[in-house]
Amino acid sequence: MRKALILLSLIVFANGNIQAQIKNKQEVIKPEFGKILDSLKVKGAVLIYDIKNKTYYSNDFSWTKKGIIPASTFKIPNSIIALETGVVKNDSVIFKWNGEKRNFKKWEKDLTFKEAFRVSCVPCYQEVARKIGVNRMKTYLKKLNYPRMVFDTLTIDNFWLQGKSKISQMQQIDFLERLYYSQLPISKRTENILKDIMIIEKTESYTLSGKPGWGMRNEINNGWLVGYLETNNTVYFFATNVEKKETNMDEFPAIRLNSTKEAFRKLKIIK
Secondary structure (H helix, E strand, C coil), X not given: CHHHHHHHHHHHHHHHHHHHHHHHCEEEECHHHHHHHHHCCCEEXXXXXXXXXXXXXXXXXXXXXXXXXXXXXXXXXXXXXXXXXXXXXXXXCEECCCXXXXXXXXXXXXXXHHHHHHCCCHHHHHHXXXXXXXXXXXXXXXXXXXXXXXXXXXXXXXXXXXXXXCECHHHHHHHHHHHHCCCCCCCHXXXXXXXXXXXXXXXXXXXXXXXXXXXXXXXXXXXXXEEEEEECCCEEEEEEEEEECCCCCCCHHHHHHHXXXXXXXXXXXXX
């Protein structure tokens, strides 16, 4: 009986701690993030998490909690699983181009794994997903606690681009935080490779790492940029998700990066 009471007390204490951690995280509305998106003629939300102060900043918290198709941001967990299963041996493995026309010229050549990640080569990662297979993909996604991916043998190579798979901006940040702080059940080698290939920009004052994504939501172009920004003394996690109706999409990739960096400027984190 005494053991049972002690166990119950520990459970209550643990649950109390979890609830306290959740309550300790603040959500601060930043209307200026919305003005940035308005100026770029897109709608959506920028979400930044200041881990030191346990504070989320966004223009629209309801948007940040929506489930949206992950598009090429899924290349982060896909890469982890590829390396952990041995489907991809290292970041210099070559994906041979078969000579067929692809959606983008930058995909029409032999690419290393690192290059395939950085140019977001969809055919390369479709090959990777097929080699991983349904069972291993499901097992590893469960281990990684990467939720709400829906697929079978027919959709194993496109479920992150179309279909019912969904992830929110909040969930993206949770996953990235666990990756950054070595809280995923993966090897240090895999973690180090991922952190290297995710680097987007390095300056004297910060390093920006992450992954963009581009998909369709309700027949509207939907763009992601997720990642983290390291400064000299701390790290900030971010997930930007925006939509654009216009058919001229030449500027769309830059919009995701520019809106995110401008939001960091508004918070006086970068210059």
